[in-house]
Amino acid sequence: MPRVRRSIRSECENATSSSDSSYDTLCEIVDCSNGVCEHDPVRFMRPMLSASFCLQPPGDTTTRRSTFDAVLAGCIPVFFEELSAKAQYGWHLPEAEFEELSVFIPKEEVVFRGMRILDVLQQIPRGRVRRMRERVLELMPSVFYRKHNSSPGLKTKKDAVDLAIDGTLDKI
Template identity: 40%
Template sequence: MCKYLDNSGFGPLIGGEGSDYSPSWYATNQFMLEVIFHEKMKRYECLTRNSSLASAIYVPYYAGLDFRRHLRRRKVAARDAAGKELVKWLKKQPQWKDMSGRDHFLVTGRISRDFRRNFDNKSGWGTNFMLLPESLNLTFLTIERSLTSHNEFAIPYPTYFHPTSTSEILRWQDKIRLTNRTILFTFAGAQRPIRNQNGLVRTEVIKQCKSSSNTCRFLDCDVKANSCDDPISLMKLFESSVFCLQPPGDSLTRRSVFDSILAGCIPVFFNQGSAYKQYTWHIPKNSSEYSVYIPVKELRTGGKNKIEEILRGIPNERVVGMRENVIRLIPKIVYSKPNRNKPDGEILEDAFDVAVKGVVKGIEGIRRKEFKTE
């Protein structure tokens, strides 16, 4: 993972001089959100070291990277140790006492399930960090939340684009508006074991994409010689596609959702929990204006080319409008690079800014409700 820590967690630069993917494109790993958020927080203009003035208190703990370090350890005590040590330390700090941690928040660069192993389960997956009594008072920002949790909020996976200015974003938006899209729909991903509905849905999506070979491009990430790990090849595929299929995989959400939005490719969902019930701060509620939703029942009972039939049936003027709405989402789903030479008065509100505002608003609500402050 070491190379992905370069450039404030953005990873190695990609593209060369004169490339469309220069100079703000990086081979960013999808699990680097903790590092990226921390680096941006260090430069945040509203940061204060005086906790008595703070609306919220950020805890720079890399829960996801610690999880990865102990991923294969059979002894759960080793996996759980750092999280327990953290909350033990936090409870001793004077900042904890005012609200018992309810004004504290932290970021996890992995999905919620990785930190929700039941205390009675001594051989299961992940750690118990989010289930610790103290953790129930914290606010968690994560790339995928538990839909039943009260203190978790999903924020976008990192993409490859980390602009330094609004003008950079505008240039990219102009470019993908004019891109010639020759493929009706695309799926980039790997097969999953058919253990549950997620595996069944993905299998059906791949089958239908293959049966629509003239209109669908399937990029098989199970094949060694594939382009799934090549950011430029992947982006070019999405840029040439009208729709990008986003079935669940190991979990409900995918980083690919945000890569496709970045490419101006309209996402197609098969589960409400893949985006609509996740990223409520970053994507609008009017889901039909920027995406397509195909219920699982309709997918599995509608014939071998049901996806193609549905997508072909969408009028062109509606497709154009949906793509424009997707392109408008880009500023709020990318994590920009801090720019010390930003033009005076320029406001670049990115995924980070939206997330921090959401946290502060939520904590202010808790403070008013539970502590009766004006």
């Protein structure tokens, strides 16, 4: 099994901003080990709020909470496994529009062939990044739970619970 997390950490630790780069910080690792982020969501949300892309390497579980946090922060998710990307989030991230709101970089390319994640992301034109971020922002209502007495504009959108119920009923 390719160790994409190790490759990500190595690339991030060695990332340097070139003079022609318009990015202040190219890469930031948020260490949430030992439960340090459980009671301090600002610790992991602040970097996401200022980032264009949030890397979503495969985790220990079938879905990653970080993916939903990234969407709520308006950050474009970057996936490394096609199955985890398209199959895991089908109710919340429409597969038909997947390329419009996320980036897929095969983990084998990163781990075994030396593909640089930052090179791939920096080659995406600014206009496309802006459109992707707009699509991510449109998805926000589908990944959070709204109060049912919330503003009228949100009542017309399905929230995460509505989508989960609809998805479950469709399977039945």
